[in-house]
Amino acid sequence: MSGNLILVTGGAGYIGSHTVIELIEAGYDVVILDNLVNSSFESIKRVEEITNRKITTYNVDLLDVPAIEDVFQKHQFFGVIHFAGLKAVGESCRRPLSYYRVNVGGAMNLLNVMEKNGIRNLVFSSSATVYGTPKYLPLDEKHPTGGCTNPYGKTKFVIEEILSDICAADNNWNVVVLRYFNPVGSHVSGKIGEDPQGIPNNLMPFVSQVAVGKRPELSVYGDDYDTPDGTGVRDYIHVVDLSQGHVAAVKRMASKCGFKTYNLGTGVGCSVLDMVKAFEKASGKKVPYTIQPRRPGDVGSCYASTTLAAEDLGWKAQKDLNEMCVDLWRWQSMNPNGYRS
Amino acid sequence: MSGNLILVTGGAGYIGSHTVIELIEAGYDVVILDNLVNSSFESIKRVEEITNRKITTYNVDLLDVPAIEDVFQKHQFFGVIHFAGLKAVGESCRRPLSYYRVNVGGAMNLLNVMEKNGIRNLVFSSSATVYGTPKYLPLDEKHPTGGCTNPYGKTKFVIEEILSDICAADNNWNVVVLRYFNPVGSHVSGKIGEDPQGIPNNLMPFVSQVAVGKRPELSVYGDDYDTPDGTGVRDYIHVVDLSQGHVAAVKRMASKCGFKTYNLGTGVGCSVLDMVKAFEKASGKKVPYTIQPRRPGDVGSCYASTTLAAEDLGWKAQKDLNEMCVDLWRWQSMNPNGYRS
8 A cells, every 4th residue: 555655754752653553443554664762673673562463663873875765666655744853941941953964964864855856745744842932822823923932942943844835846845744733642552652761851751750650749940920820821732642743745736735834732821830740640649749930941831723723634532730740640551661661 | 274264155255356366465374265156266366366375276066074084184274264255146945945055055164164273263255135124224234134035135134044043152253244235336446346157147247248239238127116207216335345244344353343234335325226326437338228118026225224334443435436337347248248258
């Protein structure tokens, strides 16, 4: 079924691995390309268990052009979902050139090989961070982009610009850019989930590591924002909902859509303390926390307008906060040390 | 004199070749790296005639990392002036991926090799196009950047962002970004000059090709702008002035300046018809023209604030409109077919 064959770069990662499951369940065939720098081959083995399918996987770095070309020689892809990239905001400030080289350079290499092979269908893993500081809420897809405060966000913005320019120049390209809000939770099996290396950068992996006893307490940065309880408000979305959004995006891409951009969020803002309470309820564990000063660059509130995705992709997030927390806790308690356990 | 050795990428090009002369006259040693895609080895031979110096030149493409590394193995550079890149706005809209790969990818490769070799001094050839549509005039260096309407301009913006982020992460880097306004004219010898391939993208090479009889007439795009005579106003700067600005920038870089950005312009706006008249006077040739509709993306007026460059670089453009036109005409009439004559 070559018309159904999707290359997933970064398919061993958190969102990538969940998306592979949803693609297979929706009837697609999948090939994974991943350099396993921030991910583990174990996640692919578990996806194979869950789906009861063998998944062809290439340990390839997107900076290695001949290796990418080899993969495109071996398979006739219908399209590509491009997840692969570095994603730690703080690290991106310390190692900007690496982030630009890996994220922007890797994307350009991939696009160039795709073009050479006549594959012009792409779903790109972007982020709400491209909106910068919100000028209004909820954030819709027409909100200005750019003005990101860190190299990680800038790499996402730059890749969006490249994709938009490519589509403007050649209407054979079909590109769906997905701007993620805050993915959390895990597959219901508890077999795969987010597996941060070192200190988690994101709230919920930190919360769950506190609950499981790996960290003593949570630091909450700022309780004086203009929000109901003073802590930062974000739009948390269950990773399985998010992954199903990718299946919808692949279908949209297949309809020869040109260049399209969609938010993937729930449209509902939750505060840090909302999340802590929901997680305590779901896990039955106490999550001690202390209030720390605001972090530079953080905004008070950020949540999505979901209208365009609903109308145009026919996709809407289904899972609530409790389900996000229950599923996260299942993964965390079954795998206290992530894939290393 | 390794402390004086400057690598000039794109040193065979229009601004690069003029800058090599000024560097040598100021006492620097120069190595040129150029892939000769948009330039000619003949220009380097003529620079050698003018300076009476042999210039080590490598025919190397910045997408070829091992070849760049070889050059850095052979010489101990004090710093780099990075001119190399594609520069045609219209072509960038038709071939965006090439522009991003060559300009952004090439810059990232260069920066990576520099970093590996401990060379962290750079002057970068940027453009006033990074300002997008002016929100106020004259354009000073604090004017917002980004919002460029074409891939060429976006590549310059992206490279500026990368450089700024690199300097923020590591204060061993010294980077001077130079934002050019509209370079025109030629070296006084008439031996080197701007040598566009095909139809010139810029006004003055077109004007001079009309004067020399290579093209029947000039198209003036728009005579209904809010300017004194209705035609577009730009800040034309003599390429020798511009080149001397690079020598000043190299000195600034050597003072361990961190990340700095300077406009290189005259601060004086001239209309298309001003330029045509000045060129007719300088050349004694008639330049017939017709008025055409405005081109999308063009702005009415654009000129520089030159205060910061004057104060901080101690540099100011010296040459007037007549000298720009006289020198351009000398080059054009001595070399009616550019370096191919």
